[in-house]
Amino acid sequence: MKGNNTLLLHLFYTLLLFLGVSAxxxxxxxxxxxxxxxxxxxxxxxxxxxxxxxxxxxxxxxxxxxxxxxxxxxxxxxxxxxxxxxxxxxxxxxxxxxxxxxxxxPILNLHTTRSWEFLKYQTHVKIDTKPNAVSNSSSSSDIILGVLDTGIWPEAASFSDEGMGPVPSRWKGTCMKSQDFNSSNCNRKLIGARFYTDPTGNDDDEGDNTPRDSVGHGTHVASTAVGATVTNASYYGLAAGSATGGSSESRLAVYRVCSNFGCRGSAILGAFDDAISDGVDVLSLSLGASPGFQPDLTTDPIALGAFHAVERGILVVCSAGNSGPSSSTVVNDAPWILTVAASTIDRDFQSDVVLGVDKTVKGRAINFSPLSNSAEYPMIYGESAKAASTSLAEARQCHPDSLDANKVKGKIVVCDGKNDGYSTSEKIGTVKEAGGIGLVHITDQNGAIASYYGDFPATVISSKDGVTILQYINSTSNPVATILPTATVLDYKPAPVVPNFSSRGPSSLSSNILKPDIAAPGVNILAAWIGNNADDVPKGRKPSLYNIISGTSMACPHVSGLASSVKTRNPTWSASAIKSAIMTSDYMV
Missing domain, CATH: 3.30.70.80 (Peptidase S8 propeptide/proteinase inhibitor I9)
Structure with missing residues (x-):
């Protein structure tokens, strides 16, 4: 190992010289x-x-x-x-x-569960009649995964220590106390939790000075990587099945370096420093800089911390960023980091449009539409509902204040989103303000992502399928339709596909550095969530203990979880050996 460390140091300083960085x-x-x-x-x-x-x-x-x-x-x-x-x-x-x-x-950003079955890493998902039953591997592992993120919701079933053995004796970490977190929140699964105060004193409130997750991102990431198996998990009935981490037998150590405002570089370096001392085996970071503001190697907290972690035998896995599809947008691209892009899985969330001619057009969204399944609601094209003070183009694309409420009230509005900067959510606001009861957004900008629109009947239609809807509207004086609530579709093809948002290479450090290293599921991933979330809860429902979100943030823990499992089965392997094994034996459909 000493020889490997010397070689790594030589590589580091040679690369700095080659790139011409300065202090x-x-x-x-x-x-x-x-x-x-x-x-x-x-x-x-x-x-x-x-x-x-x-x-x-x-x-x-x-x-x-x-x-x-x-x-x-x-x-x-x-x-x-x-x-x-x-x-x-x-x-x-x-x-x-x-x-x-x-x-x-610097302030870095977060790169905001059928996935394991799709990877053929676990058995096929099955729905169990006993909700939220928990099980870890029959024999727990002493491998420790460290997660640098927004903290943890320790009460989530994914962090149960049922069936796990004693905490590894080599563990030197701690569970830091705060007003809402103490040592009893840790167990044989969640063995460590730290937080880092804002050095400027600009913490939003006492809620930032705790290992407890108030955002949800860190809890989602941690459960994806090493969460215990929880049966009958779902997001209000969507993506139902057994939720499990990639290495459910491994231990978890959490380092809260991020809050609502972002992730401070000084905290990230502090977490790397502590994790090295605490005794972690793998580190997972679903955060990083923006491509246009990416620091060089001597001023990048993640590159610096990861270098010394790898030098000590710790594998560091990082997200590639969400700034695609342009080239050279990848971040966390230092050669010693295992950099992860996102891909889709063979599951989709469809909210279809049923037209009055008994024809169904496929849409993609997550909504809990209260509309009838029958096509009985009047439908109007945005252009036909133009307000007097706006242009046809603005009305067609449903820009703010572009729709005539007298023409829209009680109707489903079809909005054109091709080459338009306004999001589906922004157009929902415009339609609702005008009294519309639903939105069909024709756009290709969302790619493979099914976005969440709550109770409002909204769905996204591809420009190709949008032609069918517009032809129908133009063919009758009384077009009617409905928007169906979301349904989970399995065995969706093609998959895997790299989504538009996933950052691409090559590395901005050097065109000779090929990054990202690997792609993993990062689109519409179900995993554990914070228990006090009151946002976006459908009417009449309790807050979900799970959430479905997308990003290279979700892809990263798939690889760090896999790395923890590889380390469990091969405890003497170095970080480089694990990285090589994953990159050279990945599964392609």
């Missing part, structure tokens, strides 16, 4: 204003005490006596710290001996 790239014109900067000082080759002394010595060279600027030390897997500095102080520190780079604390 210190702050761009704030106000040289006196204090901001949080990250000071990266390379590998940790000293004891924790001496590292802290080194950090303090560097700070004291530029700060006034007794000024408390330190935010966080990095001392386990690598050396460095985060501190409140002016631009001038940061520039001064960047030239001190031992400092590799100094950069402003």
């Amino acid at each position: 210190g790239n702050g761009n704030n014109d106000d040289t006196n204003r204090k901001e949080v900067y990250i000071v990266y000082m390379g590998a940790a080759d000293s004891t924790n005490v001496s590292l802290r002394n080194d950090h303090a010595q560097v700070l004291n060279l530029v700060l006034r006596r007794n000024e408390n600027a330190l935010v966080r030390n990095y001392k386990h897997g690598f050396s460095g710290f985060a501190a409140r500095l002016s631009k001038e102080e940061a520039a001064s520190i960047a030239h001190k001996p031992g400092v590799v780079s100094v950069f402003p604390d």
Whole structure:
């Protein structure tokens, strides 16, 4: 392993030289204003005490006596710290001996369960008559997956420790306490939970200073990767079946580095540092920078943290980003990261349109339409409902304030979305405001994603199928239709397909770096959700304990879960060996 570490270090610094990166790239014109900067000082080759002394010595060279600027030390897997500095102080520190780079604390973004059956990794989904029954593997694993995300909802059935053995003795992590989280929320499945306070003091409320998930993203990701098997899971009856993680026998450690405003780089580096010390085997990150603002390798918290994690034998799996389909939009593209794109599975969510001529046109959406299944509701094309103060083009595309309420009230409105910047949700608002009872949106922009529209009858029709609807409207003086509530369709073809949103390569670091490394299910994935979610709940229903969402965020835990399972069966394999095995033996339909 020592030889591998030396080779990895040589690769890292050779790549930095090849790419011509340099230290210190702050761009704030106000040289006196204090901001949080990250000071990266390379590998940790000293004891924790001496590292802290080194950090303090560097700070004291530029700060006034007794000024408390330190935010966080990095001392386990690598050396460095985060501190409140002016631009001038940061520039001064960047030239001190031992400092590799100094950069402003960036804000990264989240890359917002039939999938395992589709991968032929588990047996075919089956519906059980006993709801929410939980089971883990008959023999639990000592492999630990660390998830850097928005935290965890520990009460979710996916994190039950039923049937699991004692916590691995090598585990050095902890369950941090907060007003709504304590050690009793951890168990033999969820063995660790940490959170990282905002160094600027701009936490929205006390709810951010906790490992508990208030967003849902982290809970969804964690249950996809290592959740226990829960039978009869669904999203209000959709995608019903057994929900399970890719490595249900593995342990889970959670590092809350994100909240509603985003994910701070200083927290991400802190989580990498802690995870290395805690003893995780695999790390999963469904977050990253935007392509246009992607930092170089010496100022990218994920690339830096992942490098030192891989150096210590930890496999790091990251999402590729949701900025496709343009080329060179992939992020998290450092060579030592396993970068994951998204693909579809053979399941679709259809909300079809039934026309008055007894013809059904396929639509894609998630809605709980209260309309009758019979085609009995008047239908009108947006162009025919033009308001006096707008243009035909705006009315055809259902732009805000473009529809005449007298013509729309009580009708299903057909809106053209080709080459249009307004989303289906925005057009729902326009139709509802005018008194419409449903929306048929003709557009190809959503791709394979079935978006959620709640109780409002709305569905998305492809431009090809939209021709049939428009021909019908033009063929009669009294067109009628209905929009059916969503139904789950299995064995949908073709699949897998890479959706439009999934970021593409090649790497912006170098055209010689081929990224993403692999694709995994990331479209309309069912997984656990926070239990206090009151948003978008259909009328008369209780909040769902599961949610269906899409993104490379959902693809990433499929691979990190698979990696945890591979590590369970091959505990001596290195991170590189696991990465190679996954990339060279993936399944293609």
